[in-house]
Amino acid sequence: MSSNANPSHHSADAHGHGHDHGHGGHEAGHGTFKSYMTGFILSVILTAIPFWLVMAKVFSDPAVTAVLIMILGAIQIIVHMIYFLHMNTKSEGGWNMMALIFTIVLVIIALSGSLWVMHHLNSNMMTMSPDMMRNLP
DSSP, X not given: OOTTOSOOSSEEOTTSOEXXXXXXXXXXXXXXXXXXXXXXXXXXXXXXXXXXXXXXXXXXXXXXXXXXXXHHHXXXXXXXXXXXXXXXXXXXXXXHHHHXXXXXXXXXXXXHHHHHHHHHHXXXXXXXXXXXXXXXX
């Protein structure tokens, strides 16, 4: 019996990874060097801008800086998903995108609910006088 007795239904590349070309569009394609470099450059820019905003104290109000940093962070997440994770509406038949949307909705609900509860706890908290603090155990 020869070493080729076990025929394969798909070919393997030099790294031993099999590539079945008949997957029917259920997998995201690999990126090109140009797409990886585009993602890398966008990531560097989206990291440098918040760094500059904080170090140069561009805005006097820290809340404006924080909101801009969060917006740029959200954009950077999208850049990573598109250019490095190759997520799109066609990968895995659209289920990756549905799972992502569901996750985002859950995170937004959890974060906004937590912030709402903490805000109301803070605004309804009874203030303590120094005399009251001295009587604490």
